[in-house]
Amino acid sequence: MLKDITLGQYFPGTTLVHRLDPRTKILMVIVYIVALFLAKSYVSYALMLAFLVTAVAISRIKPRALLKGLKPLLIIIIFTAVLNLFYSGGEPLVSFWVFTITKEGVINAFFLVLRIMMLVMGTFLLTYTTSPIALTDGLESLLKPLKKIRFPVHELSMMMSIALRFIPTLIEETDKIVAAQKARGADFESGNLFRRAKALVPILVPLFVSAFRRADELADAMECRCYHGGQGRTKMKQLHYARGDFAVLLVGALLLAGVIVLCHFGL
Amino acid sequence: MSVSIEVKNLSHTYSVGTPFEHEAIHALNFTVQPGEFLGIIGHTGSGKSTLIQHLNGLLKPTQGDVLLGGQSIWRDKKATREARFRVGLVFQYPEYQLFEETVYKDIAFGPKNMGLDADEVRARVHRAAGFVGVPEALLEVSPFDLSGGQKRRVAIAGVIAMEPEIVIFDEPTAGLDPAGCADILENICAYRRANNATIIMVSHSMDDVAKLADRLLVLRDGAIALSGAPGEVFAQAKCLREIGLEVPQVTQLLLELQSLGVPVDTAAYTTQQALAQLLSLKEGAANA
Numbered sequence: 402m403l404k405d406i407t408l409g410q411y412f413p414g415t416t417l418v419h420r421l422d423p424r425t426k427i428l429m430v431i432v433y434i435v436a437l438f439l440a441k442s443y444v445s446y447a448l449m450l451a452f453l454v455t456a457v458a459i460s461r462i463k464p465r466a467l468l469k470g471l472k473p474l475l476i477i478i479i480f481t482a483v484l485n486l487f488y489s490g491g492e493p494l495v496s497f498w499v500f501t502i503t504k505e506g507v508i509n510a511f512f513l514v515l516r517i518m519m520l521v522m523g524t525f526l527l528t529y530t531t532s533p534i535a536l537t538d539g540l541e542s543l544l545k546p547l548k549k550i551r552f553p554v555h556e557l558s559m560m561m562s563i564a565l566r567f568i569p570t571l572i573e574e575t576d577k578i579v580a581a582q583k584a585r586g587a588d589f590e591s592g593n594l595f596r597r598a599k600a601l602v603p604i605l606v607p608l609f610v611s612a613f614r615r616a617d618e619l620a621d622a623m624e625c626r627c628y629h630g631g632q633g634r635t636k637m638k639q640l641h642y643a644r645g646d647f648a649v650l651l652v653g654a655l656l657l658a659g660v661i662v663l664c665h666f667g668l
Numbered sequence: 669m670s671v672s673i674e675v676k677n678l679s680h681t682y683s684v685g686t687p688f689e690h691e692a693i694h695a696l697n698f699t700v701q702p703g704e705f706l707g708i709i710g711h712t713g714s715g716k717s718t719l720i721q722h723l724n725g726l727l728k729p730t731q732g733d734v735l736l737g738g739q740s741i742w743r744d745k746k747a748t749r750e751a752r753f754r755v756g757l758v759f760q761y762p763e764y765q766l767f768e769e770t771v772y773k774d775i776a777f778g779p780k781n782m783g784l785d786a787d788e789v790r791a792r793v794h795r796a797a798g799f800v801g802v803p804e805a806l807l808e809v810s811p812f813d814l815s816g817g818q819k820r821r822v823a824i825a826g827v828i829a830m831e832p833e834i835v836i837f838d839e840p841t842a843g844l845d846p847a848g849c850a851d852i853l854e855n856i857c858a859y860r861r862a863n864n865a866t867i868i869m870v871s872h873s874m875d876d877v878a879k880l881a882d883r884l885l886v887l888r889d890g891a892i893a894l895s896g897a898p899g900e901v902f903a904q905a906k907c908l909r910e911i912g913l914e915v916p917q918v919t920q921l922l923l924e925l926q927s928l929g930v931p932v933d934t935a936a937y938t939t940q941q942a943l944a945q946l947l948s949l950k951e952g953a954a955n956a
């Protein structure tokens with residue numbers, strides 16, 4: 402059921418991609434996204450695709466798991482594709498009634514869909530191969546300079562790690578509540594939109610009640626262990642860049658440079 | 669009168685096709701007779717909760733089938749929905765499913781979903797509240813203002829208000845004080861007597877199942893390790909301990925006595941049986 406939503410799920414492993422410093426991976430994703438938006442041509446897309454495929458292959462994440470992550474976005478993807486298909490000017494291919502499909506439209510739609518898919522798969526590769534704790538640690542470390550302007554970096558990352566930590570718990574909880582209400586004959590699958598929305602009440606109320614209960618308990622537990630914010634707090638696992646990280650970052654820089662150069666030559 | 673429920677070659681695998689794929693139960697076969705009280709015991713993670721969620725069609729078997737009164741509950745959509753009402757399932761910590769503004773409305777949720785008319789719903793809510801000992805005065809308060817034990821009763825009432833022929837309880841007494849446990853178990857028996865219902869109860873307390881069950885099913889890693897009358901199952905103390913389970917306290921006592929050379933029959937599993945034995949021993953000693 403809900404468990405099958407793979408958003409933000411971590412698949413443990415020991416591959417090179419898994420072992421990279423989380424900061425490296427975050428930086429790589431940023432580089433990758435920027436490059437993806439700069440890429441304009443078949444050649445640059447091919448380059449990006451090659452990078453993504455290599456990364457996925459090294460990580461040993463099953464492509465099927467990555468594709469499954471796309472499922473919730475299917476509507477958005479189809480919507481953008483259709484929009485681009487019909488509303489790009491240029492040389493008409495086919496036309497019926499008020500719609501015209503142009504060659505540019507087809508190309509635009511194709512690249513847009515490809516871009517969204519690559520974007521999502523690239524970021525998912527990050528969350529699939531990095532534990533939530535490592536991810537927030539990396540983010541906290543990368544954002545550290547912002548502390549100078551009194552930005553609450555530690556608090557933010559603590560909030561993030563708590564939120565991430567509780568996503569699976571809440572999903573599990575939701576599954577249980579759904580099952581319990583179904584056992585009392587609740588019907589979530591039939592009826593019009595209004596009825597379906599109303600059918601959510603028996604799920605949402607217990608879910609919120611338990612979320613607040615959990616929040617209270619967690620706050621108590623943290624206070625009992627003398628948590629008082631980021632001041633003077635040390636880390637059990639210090640982050641260290643290793644040789645592999647520098648190599649990967651170099652690849653990232655080359656990728657970005659390559660795409661920029663290609664873009665410059667109009668390729 | 670109740671119906672029989674039959675589990676045929678039932679297997680369930682979670683998260684098929686992901687790295688988390690896991691077979692929780694494997695090729696289970698058993699039948700629960702009408703009116704029987706079946707106890708299910710097993711170590712944490714042995715698949716008890718997974719198994720019982722198949723009995724009312726909440727989980728779809730990866731393999732095998734569940735028959736209610738001889739007919740598959742999966743033969744069509746209507747049959748599956750009907751199974752939800754005929755087989756009531758009280759989850760572990762059921763109090764976390766309460767959501768309505770008042771206790772009355774929460775208990776009425778199930779009967780209303782059955783499409784019963786208002787009078788029948790009212791009658792059933794009052795009957796169910798009676799079984800679990802929720803006083804009338806509490807029916808109009810918010811379920812969130814109740815104590816843990818009271819919430820548990822209300823949640824149980826929410827299921828038995830549907831008046832199912834078969835009721836399944838997943839550790840109904842977890843986290844309650846001894847008096848609360850005894851009350852809930854008594855409520856369950858009262859419902860069973862009044863409706864001739866079949867009861868299936870998952871429990872970690874050997875003493876509880878020893879006292880109540882007609883038959884026991886012992887699960888180990890998703891398969892049936894032992895099954896039979898409590899006396900038969902508890903006679904296999906060695907096998908149970910291997911699985912990580914215990915025998916009832918009185919049986920433990922008798923086993924200890926036996927190992928000290930006292931001639932006792934260790935098949936006894938209730939306090940009464942043990943008491944009878946010890947008394948006859950005492951008489952024997954006095955006569956000698």
Ligand SMILES: Nc1ncnc2c1ncn2[C@@H]1O[C@H](COP(=O)(O)OP(=O)(O)OP(=O)(O)O)[C@@H](O)[C@H]1O
Nearest residue numbers: 404682683690692711712713714715716717718719
């Ligand atoms: N929704 C789920 N998704 C994936 N795996 C699950 C799910 N629910 C249970 N499992 C796994 O299936 C196995 C059996 O779980 P189940 O909840 O049936 O055990 P149990 O016997 O009820 O244990 P307990 O006594 O702790 O309640 C466990 O290994 C568990 O990790």
Ligand SMILES: [Mg+2]
Nearest residue numbers: 716717760838
């Ligand atoms: Mg369980």
